[in-house]
Amino acid sequence: xxxxxxxxxxxxxxxxxxxxxxxxxxxxxxxxxxxxxxxxxxxxxxxxxxxxxxxxxxxxxxxxxxxxxxxxxxxxxxxxxxxxxxxxxxxxxxxxxxxxxxxxxx
Amino acid sequence: xxxxxxxxxxxxxxxxxxxxxxxxxxxxxxxxxxxxxxxxxxxxxxxxxxxxxxxxxxxxxxxxxxxxxxxxxxxxxxxxxxxxxxxxxxxxxxxxxxxxxxxxxx
Amino acid sequence: xxxxxxxxxxxxxxxxxxxxxxxxxxxxxxxxxxxxxxxxxxxxxxxxxxxxxxxxxxxxxxxxxxxxxxxxxxxxxxxxxxxxxxxxxxxxxxxxxxxxxxxxxx
Amino acid sequence: xxxxxxxxxxxxxxxxxxxxxxxxxxxxxxxxxxxxxxxxxxxxxxxxxxxxxxxxxxxxxxxxxxxxxxxxxxxxxxxxxxxxxxxxxxxxxxxxxxxxxxxxxx
Numbered sequence: 436x437x438x439x440x441x442x443x444x445x446x447x448x449x450x451x452x453x454x455x456x457x458x459x460x461x462x463x464x465x466x467x468x469x470x471x472x473x474x475x476x477x478x479x480x481x482x483x484x485x486x487x488x489x490x491x492x493x494x495x496x497x498x499x500x501x502x503x504x505x506x507x508x509x510x511x512x513x514x515x516x517x518x519x520x521x522x523x524x525x526x527x528x529x530x531x532x533x534x535x536x537x538x539x540x541x
Numbered sequence: 542x543x544x545x546x547x548x549x550x551x552x553x554x555x556x557x558x559x560x561x562x563x564x565x566x567x568x569x570x571x572x573x574x575x576x577x578x579x580x581x582x583x584x585x586x587x588x589x590x591x592x593x594x595x596x597x598x599x600x601x602x603x604x605x606x607x608x609x610x611x612x613x614x615x616x617x618x619x620x621x622x623x624x625x626x627x628x629x630x631x632x633x634x635x636x637x638x639x640x641x642x643x644x645x646x647x
Numbered sequence: 648x649x650x651x652x653x654x655x656x657x658x659x660x661x662x663x664x665x666x667x668x669x670x671x672x673x674x675x676x677x678x679x680x681x682x683x684x685x686x687x688x689x690x691x692x693x694x695x696x697x698x699x700x701x702x703x704x705x706x707x708x709x710x711x712x713x714x715x716x717x718x719x720x721x722x723x724x725x726x727x728x729x730x731x732x733x734x735x736x737x738x739x740x741x742x743x744x745x746x747x748x749x750x751x752x753x
Numbered sequence: 754x755x756x757x758x759x760x761x762x763x764x765x766x767x768x769x770x771x772x773x774x775x776x777x778x779x780x781x782x783x784x785x786x787x788x789x790x791x792x793x794x795x796x797x798x799x800x801x802x803x804x805x806x807x808x809x810x811x812x813x814x815x816x817x818x819x820x821x822x823x824x825x826x827x828x829x830x831x832x833x834x835x836x837x838x839x840x841x842x843x844x845x846x847x848x849x850x851x852x853x854x855x856x857x858x859x
Contacts (some may be wrong), residue, residue, distance in 0.1 A: 439626050442633075446633065471599075472588075475589055476693070480688025480689070480798070481685060481799055483579075484684060484805060485638050487801075487805035491618055491619075495628050499632070502608065505607060508588065512577055514600060521600060521625075523545050523549060527545070527552065528545075579795060579798055582688070583791060584803075586794025586795070587787075589692060593695075593699035598664070598747075651838050684800075688797055688801060689799055689830070690797075691819075694790075694826070695794060698790055707832055707840050710837045711840040717819060717820070720800070721816065722812070724807070726813055734817040735758070736759050
């Protein structure tokens with residue numbers, strides 16, 4: 436299932452350099468940093484509100500929105516999903532994910 | 542690589558009900574909604590600042606922080622990484638990820 | 648000069664109960680909590696970006712936007728500018744504003 | 754009452770150049786942009802949560818926190834409360850605050 440992030444990243448990468456009016460992402464990517472970062476702030480706020488309301492489907496939906504827009508930021512900086520997953524792996528890798536070992540760190 | 546999210550989720554789930562002082566996550570989970578949501582807002586702001594600074598390693602690191610804390614929120618609501626990936630799949634699934642078809646939607 | 652906040656609050660109060668399509672504020676007030684709170688998160692993010700860019704006029708403009716939308720939130724909860732100023736006065740009042748006395752607190 | 758903002762600004766200005774460990778504000782001002790901007794994002798999130806909870810005293814308290822940290826940002830950029838109030842006055846000045854005239858704009 437999780438390869439959807441990598442596939443989504445590939446689509447976002449294909450939008451780089453496309454005419455801004457050809458798609459939502461092309462517009463975000465062409466618009467410079469502030470447009471996509473404003474969305475990150477906005478979607479984080481919406482996730483906070485969904486969680487305060489305790490609405491599971493909205494929490495899922497807003498998390499998807501937030502992850503999506505962080506992918507746009509990654510792609511805009513020539514970074515990848517794997518960079519982030521490797522960072523999480525580095526922090527919480529096999530040993531770190533071991534129940535006993537990670538009790539102190541996570 | 543991407544199964545790190547699922548493994549991380551399993552660790553977070555194992556922290557539910559643990560004594561708050563046993564780990565950072567146990568403390569977040571025991572502390573109720575506001576503590577973890579405050580972190581979501583905080584990490585989103587830090588990602589925005591890292592991106593404005595154009596620092597690749599910090600963008601990766603702050604994105605990892607942000608994804609990590611959204612995982613905590615998911616786990617706190619008995620939701621899963623797969624719920625979010627399924628939502629992204631639903632929106633940007635095979636047909637949606639097709640270059641031509643998705644040009645209008647993504 | 649600062650009575651502009653109080654005058655602005657009075658205008659916002661006059662928008663309560665007005666048809667949503669009669670003004671931007673009437674729409675925000677009629678739309679419930681999430682619309683106005685989303686704006687608070689959005690304007691905070693925009694202030695952060697303006698400050699990272701070091702652009703004085705945009706910092707002023709985004710701060711004005713942020714204060715404006717916090718006023719909408721206050722009015723929506725039947726609170727007032729004076730409530731917030733009284734809180735600041737309480738925290739940093741005459742004695743607190745005294746250079747020596749406040750060194751510890753501010 | 755509202756001159757508290759101006760008095761608070763004067764205190765913040767007096768903290769510029771002070772040893773970082775002499776006060777909370779001196780530390781924020783000496784720490785560069787990110788520390789104080791992180792607080793803006795954090796306090797905005799806390800205001801959102803307080804408003805979702807509908808707790809009047811916490812809404813007032815978090816708004817005070819948010820305004821306080823925007824004052825720190827203003828002072829760090831040699832800007833003033835009056836700059837922001839003048840901007841609000843410009844947007845919603847006497848004529849703009851006139852009920853009929855402002856119906857379209859506010």
